[in-house]
Amino acid sequence: MNFGSLALGLGFLLILIGFWGLLTQKNLIKIVIGFSVVDTGVHIIMVGIGYLQGRTAPILDAALMQRTAAAGNQAGASADVGSLIVDPVPQALVLTAIVIGLGITALLLAYVVRLHEQRQSLDISSYEDLKW
Amino acid sequence: MIKKIFAFLLLIALAGVFLVVLQNYETPEELNLTAAYYAEHGAEEVGAANLVSAIVVTYRGLDTLGEVTILFLTASILSFFLKQREERGKRSVRASSELLRTASAVLVPFIFLLGAYVFINGHLSPGGGFQGGAIIASGLVLLLLTDPLRKVSSRLLARVESASGFIYVGLGIAGIFLAGGFLDSRVLPAGTFGTLLSAGLLPILYILIGLKVGTELSGLLTRFQEVQVPDGGDSPDLKKGENV
Amino acid sequence: MINSILFVVLALLALSSAITAVLAKNLVTSILAAGFVSLLASVIYLLLSAPDVAMTEAAIGSGLSTIIFFYVLNKVRRSGRHD
Numbered sequence: 050m051n052f053g054s055l056a057l058g059l060g061f062l063l064i065l066i067g068f069w070g071l072l073t074q075k076n077l078i079k080i081v082i083g084f085s086v087v088d089t090g091v092h093i094i095m096v097g098i099g100y101l102q103g104r105t106a107p108i109l110d111a112a113l114m115q116r117t118a119a120a121g122n123q124a125g126a127s128a129d130v131g132s133l134i135v136d137p138v139p140q141a142l143v144l145t146a147i148v149i150g151l152g153i154t155a156l157l158l159a160y161v162v163r164l165h166e167q168r169q170s171l172d173i174s175s176y177e178d179l180k181w
Numbered sequence: 182m183i184k185k186i187f188a189f190l191l192l193i194a195l196a197g198v199f200l201v202v203l204q205n206y207e208t209p210e211e212l213n214l215t216a217a218y219y220a221e222h223g224a225e226e227v228g229a230a231n232l233v234s235a236i237v238v239t240y241r242g243l244d245t246l247g248e249v250t251i252l253f254l255t256a257s258i259l260s261f262f263l264k265q266r267e268e269r270g271k272r273s274v275r276a277s278s279e280l281l282r283t284a285s286a287v288l289v290p291f292i293f294l295l296g297a298y299v300f301i302n303g304h305l306s307p308g309g310g311f312q313g314g315a316i317i318a319s320g321l322v323l324l325l326l327t328d329p330l331r332k333v334s335s336r337l338l339a340r341v342e343s344a345s346g347f348i349y350v351g352l353g354i355a356g357i358f359l360a361g362g363f364l365d366s367r368v369l370p371a372g373t374f375g376t377l378l379s380a381g382l383l384p385i386l387y388i389l390i391g392l393k394v395g396t397e398l399s400g401l402l403t404r405f406q407e408v409q410v411p412d413g414g415d416s417p418d419l420k421k422g423e424n425v
Numbered sequence: 426m427i428n429s430i431l432f433v434v435l436a437l438l439a440l441s442s443a444i445t446a447v448l449a450k451n452l453v454t455s456i457l458a459a460g461f462v463s464l465l466a467s468v469i470y471l472l473l474s475a476p477d478v479a480m481t482e483a484a485i486g487s488g489l490s491t492i493i494f495f496y497v498l499n500k501v502r503r504s505g506r507h508d
Contacts, residue, residue: 051208052428052429052432052472052473053208053209053473054203054206054208055432055433055436056469056473057202057203057206058203059436059439059440059469061196061199061202061203062440063439063440063443063462064195064199065192065195065196065199066440066443066444066447067443067447068191068192068195069188069192069447070446070447070448072188072191072192073185073188074447076452078452078455078456078494078497078498078501079447079452079455081494082446082447082455082456082459082494083446083447085459085463085486085490086443086446086447086459086462089443089462089463089466089482089486092466092478092482093466093469093470096470096473096475096478097473099216099473099475100473100474100475101208101209101210101211101212102208104474105474106307106474106475106476107220107231107232107233107474108230108231108232108233108306108307108476109223109224109230109231109232110230110305110306129220129221130220130221130224132211134212134220134232134474135473135474135475136212136213136216137216137219137220137232137233137235137236138215138216138219138236140233140475140477140478141233141236141237141241142244143475143478144233144237144309144311144477144478144481145237145244145245145248145311147311147478147481147482147485147486148248148252148311148315148394148481148485149248149251149252150485150486150490151398151401151485151486151489151490151493152251152252152255152401153255154490154493155255155259155401155405155490155493156255156258156259158405158493158494158497159258159259159262159263159404159405160262161497161501162262162263162408162497162500162501163262163263165501165504166504169504171501231477233477234477299480307476307477307479307480308477308480309477311481312477312480312481312484315480315481315484315485315488315489316484318484318489319484319488319489322488322489322492398485398489401493402489402492402493405493405496405497405500406496408496408497408500409496409499409500409503
């Protein structure tokens with residue numbers, strides 16, 4: 050079983066569930082929750098794409114160096130680190146994406162607070178000013 | 182009703198797209214070229230054991246600068262949107278339990294210490310500025326849960342934030358003159374691989390990012406907390422737990 | 426092998442709590458379920474050998490964003506009662 054494609058499937062399902070919430074729920078806070086579920090799904094997909102089966106985290110500590118040396122002895126030549134670790138680039142991207150996701154959620158919630166102050170309602174169908 | 186059917190059709194179309202993507206997805210066996218370059222040359226060029234930190238701070242340092250700027254903008258927009266009006270009455274809060282007060286008095290210093298440890302060791306072990314900053318903000322959450330009326334000095338937060346942001350960009354510009362380019366960490370000597378004082382400028386840059394992210398997240402939290410606390414709303418029996 | 430079973434169990438738990446988060450009538454349940462999705466996701470990141478991401482998600486996704494949701498819920502309920 051490959052974790053990479055499993056993670057892809059899980060992320061797609063989470064995105065679908067989140068969109069279902071975004072499109073069908075009436076409550077503004079529920080809509081923001083749906084958005085944060087979509088966010089989590091996207092992050093899982095990105096990490097899943099970078100995953101390579103049977104490899105370890107991209108941290109060059111003593112344990113990894115031992116494994117490199119052992120693999121080198123078996124092969125007769127020195128094996129490079131690149132064949133032992135997963136892709137670090139998507140992880141670095143997701144790291145920033147999570148922090149920005151919190152910022153977006155906070156902004157959405159601030160809009161919710163302001164809207165509620167104006168109309169005393171959390172129901173999205175009471176905000177129809179832009180509807181035509 | 183018609184809306185729900187429409188939403189359902191839209192989701193089915195999206196699911197179809199995802200299914201096609203999933204079926205055509207081939208799990209990679211080798212690192213792609215960029216990642217292989219980072220894996221092979223990261224240790225000697227940057228000198229950080231944690232490759233994710235090396236990428237976040239050095240190779241993609243500009244992205245991180247943009248990201249921190251976005252957080253700053255978010256905090257500014259929030260303070261604009263959640264501006265307090267003065268007219269609201271006093272807010273009365275139940276005093277928090279003995280258990281919570283004692284636990285927070287014991288734990289909060291250690292949580293802050295853990296946050297600092299995580300971002301100081303960002304180049305050696307999992308962790309770094311973002312994680313450490315988030316841990317410090319979580320410590321603040323515990324403080325705010327114990328004493329919901331606590332005032333967090335926004336001036337202190339703003340000063341630490343702007344100072345660390347300023348030094349971060351300044352060190353980045355120093356990289357242009359002393360090393361290969363903007364935010365290059367080779368301004369300082371690389372040191373011994375795998376020790377605390379290694380990887381050149383990277384630990385310092387990551388500590389600054391940690392301070393900046395920590396104060397920004399704390400500012401964001403206090404914004405939402407202040408929405409509920411009207412001015413001057415502190416009750417005397419809650420003052421007891423404040424000697425943390 | 427154990428890891429595969431753990432992954433599948435975590436994925437099923439995450440999916441069911443995501444459905445709870447979206448469909449629950451009670452907002453408190455919904456917010457807590459969304460935080461739980463983040464917590465499970467952070468364990469999944471650990472299985473995908475991404476400890477850095479796992480730490481960030483655990484601290485931000487399930488800690489800070491849940492508390493922000495509760496602050497807003499509290500504020501909205503309070504002002505709904507007074508006016």
